[in-house]
Amino acid sequence: xxxxxxxxxxxDAKTIITVILLLLAYPIGVxxxxxxxxxxKWIKVLVxxxxxxxxxxxxxxxxxxxxxxxxxxxxxxxxxxxETKEKNACVLSCLEEKRYSTFSATPAK
Numbered sequence: 784x785x786x787x788x789x790x791x792x793x794x795d796a797k798t799i800i801t802v803i804l805l806l807l808a809y810p811i812g813v814x815x816x817x818x819x820x821x822x823x824k825w826i827k828v829l830v831x832x833x834x835x836x837x838x839x840x841x842x843x844x845x846x847x848x849x850x851x852x853x854x855x856x857x858x859x860x861x862x863x864x865x866e867t868k869e870k871n872a873c874v875l876s877c878l879e880e881k882r883y884s885t886f887s888a889t890p891a892k
Contacts (some may be wrong), residue, residue, distance in 0.1 A: 805830065 792800070797819045805812030816822070816830060857878060865873030 809834070 797815075801812055801815045801820055803812075804815055813831060813834065816827060820827075858874065861874045861877035862870070864877060867873055
């Protein structure tokens with residue numbers, strides 16, 4: 784087993800340490816994988832895939848919370864029901880009713 788002059792560890796030892804850290808301390812294992820290992824790019828991407836999916840999930844959650852699609856659906860349903868000259872008051876009262884009722888896919892009548 785040839786030893787590395789930089790760290791004094793063999794390639795096999797680096798591989799074992801990297802795999803164990805990928806299992807136990809994923810972020811540190813990913814860093815060591817990119818620094819130490821000479822694995823092919825598709826293996827590195829495959830190992831990095833769970834982190835990418837996790838980050839995309841968090842971003843999607845933040846976007847959904849920030850945009851509040853359910854609230855916009857309720858507002859659109861109430862606006863569709865309120866076609867009077869007192870539209871703002873009607874929409875506000877409709878939204879207040881919807882806040883305390885359960886969600887339905889069809890507009891309330």
